[in-house]
Amino acid sequence: MPHAEANLRLAADLRLACQQVSRRVRFEGSQELPPHQVSVLVKLLDGPRRPSELALAERVSKPSMSRTIGGLEKCGWAVISDDPDDGRQRLVSLTEQGRAALATTRAERDHWMLRSLEGLTPEQRSLLREAAELLSQMMAR
Amino acid sequence: MPHAEANLRLAADLRLACQQVSRRVRFEGSQELPPHQVSVLVKLLDGPRRPSELALAERVSKPSMSRTIGGLEKCGWAVISDDPDDGRQRLVSLTEQGRAALATTRAERDHWMLRSLEGLTPEQRSLLREAAELLSQMMAR
DNA sequence: TATTGTTATACTCTATAACTATA
DNA sequence: TATAGTTATAGAGTATAACAATA
Numbered sequence: 001m002p003h004a005e006a007n008l009r010l011a012a013d014l015r016l017a018c019q020q021v022s023r024r025v026r027f028e029g030s031q032e033l034p035p036h037q038v039s040v041l042v043k044l045l046d047g048p049r050r051p052s053e054l055a056l057a058e059r060v061s062k063p064s065m066s067r068t069i070g071g072l073e074k075c076g077w078a079v080i081s082d083d084p085d086d087g088r089q090r091l092v093s094l095t096e097q098g099r100a101a102l103a104t105t106r107a108e109r110d111h112w113m114l115r116s117l118e119g120l121t122p123e124q125r126s127l128l129r130e131a132a133e134l135l136s137q138m139m140a141r
Numbered sequence: 142m143p144h145a146e147a148n149l150r151l152a153a154d155l156r157l158a159c160q161q162v163s164r165r166v167r168f169e170g171s172q173e174l175p176p177h178q179v180s181v182l183v184k185l186l187d188g189p190r191r192p193s194e195l196a197l198a199e200r201v202s203k204p205s206m207s208r209t210i211g212g213l214e215k216c217g218w219a220v221i222s223d224d225p226d227d228g229r230q231r232l233v234s235l236t237e238q239g240r241a242a243l244a245t246t247r248a249e250r251d252h253w254m255l256r257s258l259e260g261l262t263p264e265q266r267s268l269l270r271e272a273a274e275l276l277s278q279m280m281a282r
Numbered sequence: 283t284a285t286t287g288t289t290a291t292a293c294t295c296t297a298t299a300a301c302t303a304t305a
Numbered sequence: 306t307a308t309a310g311t312t313a314t315a316g317a318g319t320a321t322a323a324c325a326a327t328a
Contacts, residue, residue: 007255007258007266008251008255010258010266010269010270010273011251011252011254011255011257011258012247012251012254013270013273013274013277014162014254014258014269014270014272014273015162015166015250015251015253015254016273016277017159017272017273017276017277017280018158018159018160018162018163018166018276019159019162019163019166020276020277020280021155021156021159021160021163021276021280022159022160022162022163022164023163024280025156025159025160027200034317034318036318036319050286050287051286051287051288052285052286052287059168060318060319060320061319061320061321062286062287062288063287063288063289063290063319063320063321064318064319064320065287066287066288066289067288067317067318067319068318070288071317071318086285086286086327086328087286087326087327087328088285088286088287088326088327088328089285089286089287089327090286090287106153109156110149110152110153110156111152113152113153113155113156114148114149114152116152116279116280116282117148117151117152117155117279120275120279124275125148125151127268127271127272127275128151128155128272128275128276129151129154129155130268130272131155131158131268131269131271131272132151132154132155132157132158133154134261134265134268134269135158135159135161135162135269136154136157136158136161138257138258138261139158139161139162139165139257141257175294175295177295177296191309191310192309192310192311193308193309193310201295201296201297202296202297202298203309203310203311204296204297204298204299204310204311204312204313205295205296205297206310207310207311207312208294208295208296208311209295211311212294224309227304227305227308227309228303228304228305228309229303229304229305229308229309229310230304230308230309230310231309231310
C-alpha cells in the first residue's frame, strides 16, 4: 500500500522538522529561563496552582516539582502560600517579576522564529499559518 | 503596520505548535534512548566522527561529550578507536546494535506522529507535507 | 488511614578547571 | 607551546523511598 508509506514518511519528516525547530528555538532563541521553569510559569499564567497539579501536568514527580517551584520562589518569579482551608495543601502563584521574565523569554524565542520566517513569500507564510493552526488542533486532541 | 503583527503572531503560533509536537513526541513517543544519545547516534549514521566534532555539533562541552560517547560505548551502540595518524585524536563509530537501537526509537516516535495524523483529510496531509518540507529548508539555512 | 508536600539519597547530564598524551 | 581528549569536581534536574503534617 503506497499510502501507508507516504503517511509514514510524512510523519517522520514532520516530526523531525518540529523537533529541529524546537531544539534550535531552545538553544538559540534564549537562555533566560530553563525549559521546565518556562513550562510551569506558563501554567501559572492562568492562575494559581497546587504543586501536585503542576507535577501531574508537567509529568514530573512531586519532589521534582517541589524543587522547581522552590527555585521559582527563590528567583522571585512565584510565591508559595498556604491554603487556609486545608493545611496540607499549598498554592503557587505567579509574581509580576515572573510574568515579566516569562514575557522576555517568550519574546526572545518568538523573535528567533520571526527571523527564520524572513524571506518567505506571502504564500509560504500562509501555508505555515494553516499548518500551525492544524498542528495546534491535533495536539489539543 | 498590521503585517508585522500578523508575522509575529505566526512566529509565536508556529513556535508553540512545533514545541508542543516535539515535547509530546519525546514524552509519549518513546523512552528507549535519551535525546542527547539519539542526537549523537543520528550524526554517526553519516560515518565516524571525532569527539570534538560531535561536541561542537551538539553544542555541549567536550567533557560532556566524552561522557555521552562513553555511555554509548558501554551500551554497545558505538565504538571508540584511536586515530593511527594522530595519537591525540579518536574516532567514534556506530555499531550495528546502535543502528538498530536508533531505528527502534525513531520508529516508535514516527508511530506516535502517525497516530496524530489519523483522521486528517488528504488536503490536510498535503498541507502538512508542504509545511514539513518548508520548515526543513528553513532550518537548513 | 489517606493525602499533600518535603526531606533524604542517588543517578544523569551539564559545566569549568586541571591534567595527560601527542604534535 | 598548542591541541585532543579525559579526569576531577560541582551544580542542576530527575527519580524513589521515607518522613511530617493534616484530614
